[in-house]
Amino acid sequence: MNLLEKILNIPTPVISLVLILTISVPMFYPLGLPITISPMVKATYDSIEQLPEGSVVLMDYGLTPASVAETGCGGRAMIHHMLSKGLKIIFIGGGVDSPMFVEKDVPPIAESLNKEYGTDWVHLGYYAGAETGRAALLADLSKIFPKDHRGNSLQDLELLKDINNYEGVSLIAVVTTGSDVLPMWIRQANTPYGIDIIGSVDGASFSIAVPYFPTQISGILNALRGGAEYEALMKRPGEAISGMDSISLSFLYVILLLVVTNVALFLKKDGGP
Amino acid sequence: MITFIIGFFTILVYFIGLPSSVNQASNTLNSWATTIVALSIGFGTIVLVRTHAMRVIKRREGEWVYSIVIIIGVIIFPLMYLTIGPNSSLYKTFYQTVNATIGASIYGLVLFTLVGAMYRTFRARRLNGLLLLIASCIVMLQIAPIGEAIWSGFPILGQWIIDYPMVGAYRGIMIASAFGALAICFRTLLGYEGGHVSGGEG
Numbered sequence: 001m002n003l004l005e006k007i008l009n010i011p012t013p014v015i016s017l018v019l020i021l022t023i024s025v026p027m028f029y030p031l032g033l034p035i036t037i038s039p040m041v042k043a044t045y046d047s048i049e050q051l052p053e054g055s056v057v058l059m060d061y062g063l064t065p066a067s068v069a070e071t072g073c074g075g076r077a078m079i080h081h082m083l084s085k086g087l088k089i090i091f092i093g094g095g096v097d098s099p100m101f102v103e104k105d106v107p108p109i110a111e112s113l114n115k116e117y118g119t120d121w122v123h124l125g126y127y128a129g130a131e132t133g134r135a136a137l138l139a140d141l142s143k144i145f146p147k148d149h150r151g152n153s154l155q156d157l158e159l160l161k162d163i164n165n166y167e168g169v170s171l172i173a174v175v176t177t178g179s180d181v182l183p184m185w186i187r188q189a190n191t192p193y194g195i196d197i198i199g200s201v202d203g204a205s206f207s208i209a210v211p212y213f214p215t216q217i218s219g220i221l222n223a224l225r226g227g228a229e230y231e232a233l234m235k236r237p238g239e240a241i242s243g244m245d246s247i248s249l250s251f252l253y254v255i256l257l258l259v260v261t262n263v264a265l266f267l268k269k270d271g272g273p
Numbered sequence: 274m275i276t277f278i279i280g281f282f283t284i285l286v287y288f289i290g291l292p293s294s295v296n297q298a299s300n301t302l303n304s305w306a307t308t309i310v311a312l313s314i315g316f317g318t319i320v321l322v323r324t325h326a327m328r329v330i331k332r333r334e335g336e337w338v339y340s341i342v343i344i345i346g347v348i349i350f351p352l353m354y355l356t357i358g359p360n361s362s363l364y365k366t367f368y369q370t371v372n373a374t375i376g377a378s379i380y381g382l383v384l385f386t387l388v389g390a391m392y393r394t395f396r397a398r399r400l401n402g403l404l405l406l407i408a409s410c411i412v413m414l415q416i417a418p419i420g421e422a423i424w425s426g427f428p429i430l431g432q433w434i435i436d437y438p439m440v441g442a443y444r445g446i447m448i449a450s451a452f453g454a455l456a457i458c459f460r461t462l463l464g465y466e467g468g469h470v471s472g473g474e475g
Contacts, residue, residue: 015392016385033418036428065376097376099359100368128314129307136303139296143304150360192287210435211443225416248419255410257392262406265396 007264015257022253026245033248035241040210041229044198044219047171048078053086055170056163060185062094063101067177067202073227073240074200075175076105081234082173083113088159089121090169092137092145094181099125099149117150119158125149131184138166138189166193174199179208186216200226280462322347408434 051057059079063072082089091102102123110121117123124145127133137144141164142154154160162168172189174182174197182199189195200221201209209220221230224247227240279302285291286299325340333340350372353364397403414420415431460466 010392012389015389019385019388031419033422035418036421038432065373066380068373069377069380097372100365100373103360103365104369127307128311129303130310132303132306133310136300136307139300139303143300144307207439207443211440211447222416244418248417251413251417252419254388254391255413257388258395258406258410261392262395262397262403265398 004264004268007260008268018253019250022249023246026249027242030242031245031248033245035228035232035244037229037233038222038226040213040220040222041226041233042219043214044078044221044226045081045230045233047196047198047218048081048085048087051085051087051170054088056088056090056159056168057082057171057173058090058092058169059173060094060176060181061091061098061102061105062174062176062178062181063105064095064097064177068101069243070202070223071175071177071200071221071227072101072105073224073238073243074221074230075227076109077227077230077234077236077238077240078173078175078198078200078221079106080109080113080236081230083110083115083120088119090141090159090163091121091123093126094130094133094176094178096126099123103149118152118156122157122159123149124154130180131188134184134188138169138193140165166195169195171195172197174201176200177202177205179205181205182209182212182217186212190216277462277464280458318347318351408438 048057061075063075079089089106091106093099093102106121106123107117109115110117115121124141125148127137127144129136133144141160145154147153148157154164166189172185172195174185176182176199182197182201182205185197190197196218197216198219199209199217201223203223206220206222209217213220221227224240224243227238228244231238231241283299283302286296322344325343328340329337329344331337350368353367357364359365395406395409397406411427412431412434414423414427415435420427420431457466
C-alpha cells in the first residue's frame with residue numbers, strides 16, 4: 001500500500017484517537033485565543049440590556065442531556081445577565097427533560113445574585129402540545145399550568161400576581177436544539193403579539209434560525225461559540241470560553257483531514273507520484 | 274366536518290380580530306389540544322411497555338434483554354416521580370447520573386461517528402462537491418477562534434457565506450415549503466387529505 005492509499009484508508013480508531021487528543025489537550029494547556037463578538041450575539045445582549053428593570057422574560061428552557069454541552073452555556077449566561085439586570089424570569093419547558101435542567105441550573109445563579117424564587121423567578125414546568133401548547137399558554141398561563149413545578153398555586157407567586165398571559169411578557173428567550181422551536185415561537189408570539197424573541201440554539205438549528213434574524217428573531221447564540229461570545233461580552237469567562245480551544249484544535253484537525261484526503265484523491269486520479 | 278369547522282375557526286381567530294368571547298373559545302380549543310397531546314404521551318408509554326413486554330415474553334433473540342432495560346426505565350422514573358417527587362434529591366441524582374449521563378455520552382459518541390463519516394464520504398469528485406467542501410471549511414474556521422488567528426479574513430468570509438448564500442437559499446426553501454404546507458392545510462380542511470383520521474388513506 002503506497003502513501004496515497006494509506007492516507008485514503010486511515011483506520012477509524014486512529015482518527016478517533018487523534019480527535020480525542022485535539023479535544024482534551026487544550027483543556028490542560030489552554031491556547032487562550034481571542035474571541036470576536038458577532039452581530040447576532042451583540043444583538044442578543046442588547047435585547048436584554050435595553051429592557052427596564054422589573055421587565056418579565058418568558059424563558060423556554062428546552063435543554064436535553066444531549067444538547068446541554070452545546071446550548072447550556074449560552075442559556076446560563078443569558079439567565080445570569082437577566083437576573084443581574086433585575087429582570088424577572090418565568091421558566092417553562094417544552095421538553096420532558098427541561099424541568100430537571102431548570103432546577104439544576106437556575107437556583108445556583110439565583111442564589112449567587114440574592115434572587116428569590118417566586119419574586120424574581122418562577123418555574124412552571126413542562127408543557128405538552130408543541131405549537132398549540134405555546135399558543136395556549138400565551139393566551140392563558142393558568143389553563144396550562146394550574147400549579148408551578150414546585151406545587152405552588154400561581155396566585156401564591158408574587159411574580160405572577162399580575163401576569164396570566166402574553167400581555168406582561170417583554171421578551172421570550174428560547175434555549176433549544178429543536179430546529180422547529182424558534183419558528184413556532186415566531187408564529188405564536190412574535191407575529192400575533194409582537195413580542196421580541198432571542199435564542200440559544202445548537203449548530204443544526206442555527207441554520208434554520210438565521211433567516212429570521214433580525215426581524216422576527218432579535219438575537220441568536222450559535223451553540224458553544226455563541227455562548228463563548230456571550231460570556232466574553234459579560235466579562236464572565238466560563239465553560240464556553242474554555243471549550244473554544246478544544247473547538248479550535250478539533251475543527252482544524254477535521255479540516256486538515258479533509259484537505260489531505262482530497263489532495264490524495266486528486267493525486268491518485270492523476271496517477272500519483 | 275369537525276376538522277373543517279375547527280381548522281377554519283382557528284385560522285380565522287389567528288388572522289382576523291374577533292370579539293374577545295370568540296378568542297376565548299379558540300384559547301379553550303388550544304388548551305384542549307395540549308390535554309390531548311399529554312394523553313397521547315400516556316398512550317404511547319402503554320404501547321411501548323406492551324411492545325417490549327411481548328419481546329421479553331417471547332424471548333426474541335438479541336432484543337429481549339434490552340427490552341427489560343427499557344421496561345425498568347419506563348417503570349422506575351414515573352414511580353419515583355409519583356412517590357418521592359421530581360424535586361427530591363434522590364430523583365434528581367438518579368436522573369443526573371443515569372439519564373443525563375447516558376444522553377450526553379451518546380451525543381459525544383456521535384461526534385466520532387460524524388468525523389469518521391466526513392473523512393470517508395466528504396471527497397470532492399465534482400466541482401459542486403469541491404465548492405461545498407471549501408464553504409464548509411471556511412465556516413468551520415469562522416466558528417473556531419483559530420481561524421481568525423490564521424487569517425483575519427476567515428470570520429468575514431464565513432459570515433458572508435452565512436448571511437448571503439445560506440440565508441438566501443434557506444429563505445427560498447422556507448417560502449416554498451410554506452406554500453406546500455398551505456396547500457396541504459387547505460386540502461386537509463376541505464377533506465381531500467384524510468390521513469389523520471383514516472390511518473394513511475387519503
